[in-house]
Amino acid sequence: AQSVTQLDSHVSVSEGTPVLLRCNYSSSYSPSLFWYVQHPNKGLQLLLKYTSAATLVKGINGFEAEFKKSETSFHLTKPSAHMSDAAEYFCVVTFSGGYQKVTFGIGTKLQVIP
Amino acid sequence: KAGVTQTPRYLIKTRGQQVTLSCSPISGHRSVSWYQQTPGQGLQFLFEYFSETQRNKGNFPGRFSGRQFSNSRSEMNVSTLELGDSALYLCASSFTGTSGETQYFGPGTRLLVL
Numbered sequence: 001a002q003s004v005t006q007l008d009s010h011v012s013v014s015e016g017t018p019v020l021l022r023c024n025y026s027s028s029y030s031p032s033l034f035w036y037v038q039h040p041n042k043g044l045q046l047l048l049k050y051t052s053a054a055t056l057v058k059g060i061n062g063f064e065a066e067f068k069k070s071e072t073s074f075h076l077t078k079p080s081a082h083m084s085d086a087a088e089y090f091c092v093v094t095f096s097g098g099y100q101k102v103t104f105g106i107g108t109k110l111q112v113i114p
Numbered sequence: 115k116a117g118v119t120q121t122p123r124y125l126i127k128t129r130g131q132q133v134t135l136s137c138s139p140i141s142g143h144r145s146v147s148w149y150q151q152t153p154g155q156g157l158q159f160l161f162e163y164f165s166e167t168q169r170n171k172g173n174f175p176g177r178f179s180g181r182q183f184s185n186s187r188s189e190m191n192v193s194t195l196e197l198g199d200s201a202l203y204l205c206a207s208s209f210t211g212t213s214g215e216t217q218y219f220g221p222g223t224r225l226l227v228l
Contacts, residue, residue, distance in 0.1 A: 032213060032214035034216070036219070041224075043118075043120075043204055043220050043222050044206075044219040045219070046216055046217075046218070049216055051214045090157065094213055094214060094215075095213060101170065101213075102147070104149075104156060104157040105156075106156045107156060107157075
């Protein structure tokens with residue numbers, strides 16, 4: 001069975017400071033991992049994706065995430081937060097071995113303080 | 115390419131009614147998945163269709179059903195609506211729906227049941 005845990009339901013940072021959104025996963029198989037962002041009243045937009053290539057994945061809008069197999073983590077980071085980053089972020093895991101079964105984390109709401 | 119489109123964007127119904135939501139995937143994508151998003155339960159997988167066949171199903175009652183047409187467009191139907199069905203319904207498309215493949219999300223249909 002697979003699962004994904006987003007360790008913080010809310011994160012608050014000041015504009016210009018680093019962002020860290022934490023995600024741990026559990027998967028019996030080699031996972032594919034994604035981060036999506038959802039702005040209010042919008043659908044989900046793909047930020048980045050890991051599928052067993054480079055462990056450090058760069059995404060859009062300056063975000064990146066590092067896959068650490070030993071820690072079963074896939075934390076999302078950004079060096080400097082912008083006001084426009086305020087949104088909800090979802091960590092998602094799928095596992096290899098056939099048709100896609102998708103498991104979403106509960107989401108982390110990022111607040112950016114001016 | 116145009117993104118995933120969902121219609122209608124907003125819908126208000128009363129208990130006991132039924133509703134049909136529509137999703138048009140990205141051109142060339144044959145897999146369509148549906149999700150329900152609520153504040154209390156987060157994002158929950160409803161079902162996935164591929165080539166007009168339901169391939170995966172989440173843990174929802176039989177009141178929730180769907181279908182996919184030969185042009186890959188998909189519809190989701192909810193019968194005998196309950197207050198708890200109020201949610202944002204998201205549709206996602208991908209090319210084959212196999213493991214590790216990126217899903218692209220539509221803007222969602224916000225359903226309010228009174």
